[in-house]
Amino acid sequence: MKEQFEPNVVAFLCNWCSYAGADLAGTSRVQYQPNVNIIRVMCSGRVNPLFVINALQQGADGVLISGCHPGDCHYIEGNFYARRRFGLMKELLDYVGVDPRRFNMSWVSASEGNKWKDVVEEVVEKAKEAGPFEQFRRNKINW
Amino acid sequence: MVDLEKLKSIAKETVSRDDVKYLIGWRQGTYGFRVSPHFVEKPEEAEELIFSPLCTNNLASYLVLPEKLPLPRGVEPDSRKVALMVKGCDSRAVVQQIVEQGIKRDEIIVIGCPCEGVIDLEKVEERFPNQLESVTAQWSNGKIIFHLPEGNEEIPKEEVLATKCLTCRYPNPVLSDLMLGDEVETWGDEKYEDVKELEAKDPQERWSFWEEAFSSCVRCYSCRNVCPMCYCEDCILDRLNPTWINRSNNASENTAFHLARAFHLAGRCIECGECERVCPAGIPLTKLNRKLSKVVQENYEYIPGIDPESKPFQSSYRPEDQEDFIL
Amino acid sequence: MKENGNPYKPEIATVEDTWYETYGERSIKTFKVVLDDEKARENWGHRPGQCAMIGLLGVGESMISISCSPTEGNFLRFSVLRLGKVTGALHELEPGDKMTVRGPYGNSFPVDDWKGKKILTIGGGIGQAPLRPIVEYVRANRDEYEDLTLIYGARTSEDLVFKSEFEALGKQDDINCHLSIDIEEEGWPHYVGFVPSLLMEVNPSPENTIAITCGPPIMIRFVLENLKKLNFADEQIYTTLENRMKCGIGKCGRCNVGGLYVCKDGPVFSYATLKDVPEAFA
Amino acid sequence: MNNKPKIGVYVCHCGINIAKTVDVDAVAEFASHLPNVKVSREYSYMCSDPGQLLIKEDIKNEGLNRVVVASCSPRMHELTFRKTLAEAELNPYYLEMANIREQCSWVHEDREKATEKAKKLVAAAVYKARLLEPLQENEVGVEPATLIIGGGIAGIQAALDIANAGFKVYLVEKTPSVGGRMSQLDKTFPTLDCSACILTPKMVDVGSHPNIELLTYSEVEDISGYIGNFDIKVRKKARYVDMDKCTGCGICAEECRLTGRISSEYEVGMGNRAAIYLPFPQAVPAKYTIDPERCLFLTRGKCGKSPKCVDACAPGAIDFEQKDEIVEFKVGAIIVATGFDVFDASRKPEFGYNDYENVITSLELERLVAASGPTEGNIIIGKGRKGEKKKKKDRETFTPKEIAFISCVGSRDETVGNEYCSRVCCMYTAKLAHLLLEKIPDANVRVYYMDVRAFGKGFEEFYDRVRREGVRYIRGNPSEVFKRGDKLVIKAENTLTSTPIEDEVDLVVLAVGLEPRQDAREVIDLLRLSQSGDRFFMEAHPKLAPVDTATDGVFLAGCSQGPKDIPDTVAQAKGAASSALGPLSSGKVMIQAQIAHVDEATCRGCGFCVETCPYTAIELVTVNRVGHMVSVAKVNEALCKGCGACTAACLSGSIQQRSFMDEQILPQIAVLGGM
Amino acid sequence: MDTKKLSKDKLGEFVAVLAKQNKLYIPQKEGENLKFKPLSGDQEELDFPRITTVPPKDVFFPQTETLYRFEQGGTDISFPKEEEEAVVLGIRPCDARAMAIMDSLFSWDIDDPYFLNKREKTTLIGLACLEPGVNCFCTSVGGGPASTEGLDILLTDLGEDYLLQVLTEKGGKIKLSVEELLEEAAEDDLDTAEKLVKEATSKIGRSINTDGIQEKLPELWESPLWKNLSNSCLGCGICTFLCPTCHCFDIQDEMEGLEGRRCRVWDSCMFEEYTLHASGHNPRPSRRERLRNRINHKYSYFVQNFGKIACVGCGRCIDLCPVNIDVLDILSQVVKEAI
């Protein structure tokens, strides 16, 4: 039997809402798939859009950016910038033919442990459907 | 139609001013249909200036290109103004450079050249192959007249114009200190048909299209160097620490490079098409940039390079920006 | 591909000892290094003035002067100024760590031709690194050379490299040692001022003397001027050039000054060769 | 000096919390092979004293210079372990945590997968730890003084609270007297206290408090600096009256050639004053001021033979030579209490305010019903058209009987750009209706309303009372007011019964809403404040930081932040005061360590970061780069909050957020993406 | 000299045989870009363009080439495999001369095995250039439409057939492997070829007299010429990356997770970083110095070191420079310039 493809999703979470939301999911012992690996940043506004490209290059099958809901940003407006930047990035990736299921963004507040679980499940499911990312992965350089 | 004599006299007058370093315009190139940027420092050099359908180069790049060489102690930097000839599209580059503080409005003198569209060199060279002797050209009622050694050739504009010109919305400079000649009538309407065409294809096709395009890139970075908006002091493409893009030429790095550059130009690219024009590998770069221009225009109602007072696109937001893609 | 005869193939070497010469943002650290491969160690045989490409796998390579004389033993010494990616990473090395080394590259000081002459070295800052092998070489063959005069300066006493060595040399009778710093400091017993002025102060006679200078470009320019004032002939003056280089073997381009390749034709040049080469002192 | 990173990795069991699902030994063993890892250990409770001791001893004995703790969320124990490092004399920012509990062991069941994930997370932390830099948390001293801009009830209250706590206050008020809008009101809802009675004592206190320096008739010219250390420049406008000499007797005003010929701001056009004036009788300070725009001497250089005021003033207080004066001082905190403007009713021309004398605004009515007002509390209304020049004696007046209020004028109205509710109009309408009935008992009063919002304490009761008193409430938004014969006709639709109305009345009172001040821009520019959608000043957080602003040390009070009534204003003023007292009383503030810094050599000066920074912590400055003056970004470390938005905005990566630099995050991506 | 004829009908077979025994490089399209690539099998139609955008130097001196691989932290270094036997088919004489020029550099004092091994294992089958392009000037720099320098076999298009001239031993070996596809060449085939080449030569419209340029260039070091010319230069790498004789490279370490390689990648003297010292000092700080170096290197320094001009007159840099910086124009200005 073919082994089930386990996608590898790199996620960038803002410290104040989404990371806290993911922590809450933990304290509430909500169970979800282990395929999402989190990089903590202070604000979703910190996430350099080129990180997405880089993550795909470096072997991620999917990328997730998560921040506070609009209006709730700990830094007032960081998530508004993020929203604009990643709105563009989403379009760009889609346009060059990268499966749109690979790139996701979410708003998860500190109280939304369950939503975090749902986001993870959805993102992992989508990445599974999309399959291993090979389009412009930095391949193990063959000479 | 630009009156060449007027152009020359304005240019002479301009470069005679004490506070002007030089004037950047165009002159006939060394052969065929080629045209070269022309730096006029002395009045007599103005004689060579031209403005014609051959003047494709966007000279705004030269406002930000000169290296700032170390000055010995006590030597003052040359703060004289630079005069610049601009077509409609070029003027948008100037505006955007002002928005991004790459230049200051009072450091430049902008000589606006209402433009009826410039040629696509490839199309013209295909039509008149192996043309060694220099050729001049002019606009005339929707046609371009080429003055070839063997006689004049009139060709309908649509057949030889650069693609960007076919949909040009700003043939008249949006910013200028003085205008050469009368404004021309606007003909273009930007519907981003080329982008839509590609959008309509399925993802696999889109990827094959870009994969092939990106793979053929030789990473000469000409597209970046010519771009009037790409003038970072230390471009991430050149950076080693951290390394964003490896130097090696392969599908991965090339794609990352193109996506990164396209992204950096989102909301800044003024669609002059220079990147695509210069690319020796013939990569349809504007198709990439224009996708983001389309998104920026349609989803965010922003058009760069129009209003010198506007805020940089990626450094601003509207509370109502789209977010239907967010989970 | 055969490894043998592959000029890009580095040797693996072990850092035996390291210490800081100077501290701060742009610190200078010296590495005493031994090649792992015994054969390679024996075949190494560098001459004073030569340099080597040292590096770290995964980081990169940098051309560095070999700052010891072959007479000192079967090891190598590099003094590295921390500037960028590679030199920054090299600075993290500690005894026991590995680095890559290839070389030796470049020509060398014509120490044999200089036999029987007076030797004058004029160094500034990190520029003393390529001069040190001459000093050591002459010391090891002391009776084959006449006077040995060292002029060396840095911005402050903190920026002097090989300080303790200089202190020891200063006490030796057969060596004239002149140190300087640019800015006045309390307790500094030596000269205060720029190296070119110290040179005038020392006022060496050009007779039967070879002057070798190395340091920042601006210093070199003034030293050359002053040596001319002191009536040194072009052929009596030597300097080394440090242009960016990548291959070290005359292929990759970039290090040329005019038609000369610094990595092959240099880094040691006599002023007689250089003075007409365009961009040599650019 | 960059030392070779020597990393200690500490994998915590957290009892069984982690160890149950993650093979802690395997993770520690795995970590020991990662680059630069010198020691790798597991322990049952890393956060316990012995756990921390383990780290401290390793730092000492093994010469560790970076620490990775793989345990719970950094939101939980980052500070704990930072302290551990500090106690071992290692810079606390050499710490990186891997969250293998909340985001691993607690949320996954599959032991193998959880262990794999934990390894990845630890590896990412190690790769980042290799590149960590030591950071310094700086402390800045706080100037024990506060600037309060605006001397309405909000400013007054905040000033008193801070001054009473023993700190110096500079209260800057634009007009010649403190008091603000509240001083113009007659009674206040719902309790009907007399506004002057409760306000005046506070005004007097402010005027005489030893800790308060009152700067009336003054404007802030410049503010620079940051929390704890603001430099303030205030322009004290020339009053042309020597404050020390003026006794406030008012003889000058009686003598002034223009007495009664200048419309009084305080009376909102309902009364007049002279060119030298006291805004209102209870004004604080009780000193006269010459209106430089109207005074004959000041505008024409001549006032009769000699200015009458000069002649009349026995103490010789009048001084036409007086000049504006600039006062400079330092403060540690700033409270903005600049209040509001009432909506300009002429922007709703359909209500006839521009045309008819018997269409008035609520604020005008406040003055009319006030016993101290121009009509001594009598409701005397003009009959004519506005703008008609009539001699005073020819002016026809009457006492209205049929009176209608139109509520929400300029509020909840998209056509004038104000979508918000002004929060006080419903209640002051009820109040004024009540007061009118008191004055004209046989009057018929009705109120055209959209909704009645009686949400405050005692509000609903008051509203009921007024209705019981006979005030009719008609739900309908009038579309037009016009004159028919002697009467005004209100055209409306009763939206409850869907019947059209044409109502003939004698007086229409427009319940105008509250708007941001016309001159708010000045304050915004001074302090680089943000505005929310309603154009009032924006608080840092609508729920959790309602008196704070994006700028540390700058607080908001009163209607400058949004419409509110007096109790809310006072409450917020007290909130702002206590917020300001925080740093003042501790005497120092800590500056974030994980803030942005600029690589001047590569910065292009495009200003993208400047535009992006939510805290206006970045500005462009000119520096000399090899002889050329170029502009580059500069981070004000005291203002930067370390969000990193600038870092993502910078195209060339020239501004980097410390601890979250691109070069630190990229290896994390490499590990998490690739291993 | 061994001279044969290959009927165009047999070209397909010819290619098939070559491809079977060797790695066969022929000009192919990649996007809009023309370059020599290994025949991948599904090549529909053989078409030899006048010139490829990317010169065939790419075959021997790939834009990215791994020198060796390693593991991070480790000390084991592994080197690439032995080169395969290869054939480059359809290379133009100018490009072939360029390889001969590069040979001098890559075997200068120290041999560069990466380049030379590939050269050794590769046979160049050239195609005489009967339709020169507008900017061709090979004849000015020692070449010609049928120059044989660097080639192992020269093909000349006679219309129905190719004339096949074996030039070297390596060429002979290849010839043997395709012997049965070849016919004997007739005497007049040679004449036709010669005539065609002559015609082609006469069609070359541009030229320059390079006599004395080597010595003159350094003398014009401070001439304002350089500033004027470089004003419009973008400092892009087109003229050098795509020049068949330009050979500068950079060496970079690249990582993929914990594995990495040290590789060399094309570099260009027109780039600012090319000579930039880590200290920030740059001996060639502006486009003026860089352009000057490019011209000097090709027409003076290289001549000084190797006795030949490092330019084969392919005209690529003129064709492709986006701002019409034209070497012939530069050289003619140099010739004209008074010292």
Ligand SMILES: Cc1cc2nc3c(=O)[nH]c(=O)nc-3n(C[C@H](O)[C@H](O)[C@H](O)COP(=O)(O)OP(=O)(O)OC[C@H]3O[C@@H](n4cnc5c(N)ncnc54)[C@H](O)[C@@H]3O)c2cc1C
């Ligand atoms: C012959 C010679 C001898 C030298 N001797 C010494 C010495 O004894 N001690 C010492 O500290 N430095 C010496 N240098 C300079 C040293 O090579 C550079 O400082 C070093 O390469 C900087 O590399 P980096 O990666 O840290 O800098 P980065 O700025 O991160 O990288 C710049 C790149 O350019 C190259 N590079 C930059 N500047 C130079 C330069 N001046 N020379 C060569 N390559 C350069 C490097 O290879 C590197 O890949 C010498 C250089 C030469 C040519």
Ligand SMILES: Cc1cc2nc3c(=O)[nH]c(=O)nc-3n(C[C@H](O)[C@H](O)[C@H](O)COP(=O)(O)OP(=O)(O)OC[C@H]3O[C@@H](n4cnc5c(N)ncnc54)[C@H](O)[C@@H]3O)c2cc1C
């Ligand atoms: C018609 C009407 C009736 C009302 N009735 C009631 C009621 O019955 N009960 C009730 O609770 N509330 C009532 N209110 C609301 C009440 O007026 C406000 O809640 C209160 O006045 C707000 O006080 P404040 O200090 O925020 O603003 P303000 O009273 O507006 O005070 C602001 C002060 O700041 C000064 N200022 C402004 N800008 C500057 C500057 N740049 N520099 C220096 N000084 C400056 C102004 O001159 C002013 O003195 C009523 C409002 C209106 C319009």
Ligand code: SF4
């Ligand atoms: S100009 Fe073309 S070939 Fe050169 S880097 Fe840009 S896309 Fe690649």
Ligand code: SF4
């Ligand atoms: S990206 Fe291309 S089209 Fe856009 S501004 Fe730059 S050169 Fe012009």
Ligand code: SF4
């Ligand atoms: S690619 Fe990006 S970093 Fe490079 S110059 Fe263009 S905008 Fe700047």
Ligand code: SF4
């Ligand atoms: S990190 Fe945030 S607060 Fe600090 S300067 Fe950057 S954008 Fe402003």
Ligand code: SF4
């Ligand atoms: S000469 Fe032309 S092709 Fe070469 S770098 Fe300059 S602009 Fe680019």
Ligand code: SF4
């Ligand atoms: S310099 Fe120009 S013409 Fe000469 S070989 Fe190179 S690309 Fe061809």
